[in-house]
Amino acid sequence: MAPRITVIGTGYLGATHAAAMADLGFEVLGLDVVPEKIEMLSRGRASIYEPGLEELLARHVQGVEGSSGRLRFTTSYAEVAEFGDIHFVCVHTPQRHGEYACDMSYVDAVIETLAPLLTRPALVVGKSTVPVGSADRLAARLAELAPVGAEAELAWNPEFLREGFAVQDTLHPDRIVAGLRSERAEQLLRTVYAQPIGEGSPFVVTDFATAELVKTAANSFLATKISFINAMAEVCEAADGDVVKLAEAIGHDERIGSKFLRAGIGFGGGCLPKDIRAFMARAGELGASQALTFLREVDSINMRRRGHMVELTRDAVGGTLLGRRVAVLGATFKPDSDDVRDSPALNVAGQLHLQGAQVTVYDPKGMDNARAIFPTLRYASGALEAVRGADVVLHLTEWREFxxxxxxxxxxxxxVRHILDGRNALDPAVWRKAGWTFRALGRPTA
Structure with missing residues (x-):
């Protein structure tokens, strides 16, 4: 008989994982402590924008016409403990306020609440991004609190989802990493992921610490690659070089590759910035801080890009932002998402506003989330409305629409026909031919 699955936490990661598990044929129960989220999901609606997610929910949520009925949602931990054989922990681990370190309170709360209710053998699988060493501590606490003791096992199975591709990445992962301590745990996870494994997804078995490190190491590498090309953009501007051609040329080297080599205003979102900072903090606690000192510079380069875009905007409008009309195309940290967490685009818009500019923002999906963070900015219903009367246009999120x-x-x-491309995604020749003054980060001015 197939194991029954629960997913605790129904944000970006959890909602996607729950829907995907149902799509793979399992009976799934999702839990969240926010009733509004559960009410939405129970109608087959997602509280976030992620391409393909609502279609997947509609295909499987119990009560939705024509669905398989394999997926439902609750706010009850008792119901989850009674229902599930495998419990996936998908709650978030934000940066602690005023610190670099990771806030583990949500993950800890799951274990503290779920464990005392586990009266039969169960596998608890962590998917949240956590500091290395957390799984050891959580496994001990789980066995201590659970009535079944050591038969309440822990495994660590980090997620590698890309926002905008999360459904695809869950159903067809490029690798599955499992930190395990028993053959039983391995067999259960192999059962869960039998379809993607059968399609060729590598299944990498590790210890707890390595599984935790895989996620933070991967994000640190990607962040480093992005900041590297942005550092090259700074050099190109000083030397009158072209960072786009530079990236193309070095990307042909198979040791380097072309992905994540688009210079721009840097990375953001709910993962890369907080994950590299938490990694630095944890390395310090372990006495290995020197190993990750380079990540401070990676972070510094990234944040410097935002300030540089503000300076370019000031230069574009004659040296002062006071009263100047600035159109900002893009609010989310990347396209095909409504996520504005630590968004470089929204950060730049906010800085310009604070320095006296009249800023109007348009984004295809992120408007409501942007308003919640920066209610004092102006918001337009479309690109044409956003740029009306603008002294300069900023392209800051590379949506296809833009x-x-x-x-x-x-x-x-x-x-004024003046555009600044903060993502190096527009064709300078096309815009200049139309009479625009075109400036992009790390590219020649003409």
């Missing part, structure tokens, strides 16, 4: 804009049509709305 890449396909007609420079001639936009020119009819602006006060």
């Amino acid at each position: 890449r396909e804009l007609d420079p001639e049509r936009l020119a009819e709305e602006v006060a």
